[in-house]
Amino acid sequence: MNFNVPQSLRPIAHYVKIAQEFAQRDICISYWALYYAVQAGMKIDRTSPEAMQFLASTLGYLENVKKANANHDEITSDIVAQSYIENYALKLFNAADQKDKAADFGKNIVKIYYTAGHIFDILTTFGELDENLEKARKYAKWKATYIHNCLKNGETPIAGPPGEQEKPNESSGGSLDRDGTLDPPNPAPTMQDFGFPQIPHDTNTSNPPPQQPHGGYSTASYPDPNQGGYPSQNYGFQHYPQHPPHQPQHHQPTPPPRPSQQPPQYQSHTHPGMPPSMQNSSSHTNVAATGSYTPASDLKLEDFIEARKYLKFAMSAIDYEDGPAAIDNMMKSIRVLQKLPPS
Numbered sequence: 001m002n003f004n005v006p007q008s009l010r011p012i013a014h015y016v017k018i019a020q021e022f023a024q025r026d027i028c029i030s031y032w033a034l035y036y037a038v039q040a041g042m043k044i045d046r047t048s049p050e051a052m053q054f055l056a057s058t059l060g061y062l063e064n065v066k067k068a069n070a071n072h073d074e075i076t077s078d079i080v081a082q083s084y085i086e087n088y089a090l091k092l093f094n095a096a097d098q099k100d101k102a103a104d105f106g107k108n109i110v111k112i113y114y115t116a117g118h119i120f121d122i123l124t125t126f127g128e129l130d131e132n133l134e135k136a137r138k139y140a141k142w143k144a145t146y147i148h149n150c151l152k153n154g155e156t157p158i159a160g161p162p163g164e165q166e167k168p169n170e171s172s173g174g175s176l177d178r179d180g181t182l183d184p185p186n187p188a189p190t191m192q193d194f195g196f197p198q199i200p201h202d203t204n205t206s207n208p209p210p211q212q213p214h215g216g217y218s219t220a221s222y223p224d225p226n227q228g229g230y231p232s233q234n235y236g237f238q239h240y241p242q243h244p245p246h247q248p249q250h251h252q253p254t255p256p257p258r259p260s261q262q263p264p265q266y267q268s269h270t271h272p273g274m275p276p277s278m279q280n281s282s283s284h285t286n287v288a289a290t291g292s293y294t295p296a297s298d299l300k301l302e303d304f305i306e307a308r309k310y311l312k313f314a315m316s317a318i319d320y321e322d323g324p325a326a327i328d329n330m331m332k333s334i335r336v337l338q339k340l341p342p343s
Helices: 007-022 027-044 049-068 078-101 107-126 131-152 282-290 301-319 323-337
Strands: none
Touching: 007 027, 007 049, 007 107, 027 049, 027 078, 027 107, 078 107, 078 131, 078 301, 107 131, 301 323
16 A cells, blocks of 8 residues: 655644554554544545546545455444544553653654554544543653654653643644644654554555454554553543444545444454444343442453443444334443353
């Protein structure tokens, strides 16, 4: 997958490069990164021949990827994609946070923070970020630039959140606008500074990567997203599971072909780690009959994350007026919090 981003669309080059980086490791992140890039590109330049050629060829590529991965709910369903991308971004953020606390400053932590910040951008495809995710996005982008500039200037970065003397400004890695974007320092770091190679100058967007399962995207540059959890260091955020999830919003008709808006019927044998079918809620009546919803005493953060995921599916099912699916997923969330085995 090679893309020659026109000069007028250079602001989306970061997302195109992320799509290239993940093409062989995680087709979900790659697809939605490129989807976001096209959405943003259409707002920047829809008139110049170079931009129109790039956007049209990229749209064709996205359609081919979607067809080649039609059995991947993370691509065909907004609901599943939103949850997957949010969890991935948070786990990248957490991995960078752990390195930060350990004073493990190097290009790896810079790249992880940088990528997490931009994946939070991609998450806005499905609607505005809540307050905590927005703070994480701003912090990740600032921290990547701050550490990069410290290393470039031969300085030792200060671990953890910024104190008064390290808060974002022109001399310490850029400032944050009200809309959450990062004002780059002078001079601004390039993608090569963050560990990304130069974007190639040849264009070949006709062939999508082969269909592939998730789980093979862990490399030396990125942590395994199946390890770790939410940020453990307190940056003034609330714990994420305390907040109700955002629901996918309707998109404009101009971007790439939209996935189905029907509530997904999950196939656990197709997607390990995804919830099983939501169709049958009768198996959970025994939980409701007990009248007891006392949570287990040994709950961990991962349990709350899992319970929150099912509540997100339940809320989405309610939006689609799918009562059985909503009840089914709410009962699954309760079983997780009670440490009961799946039915």
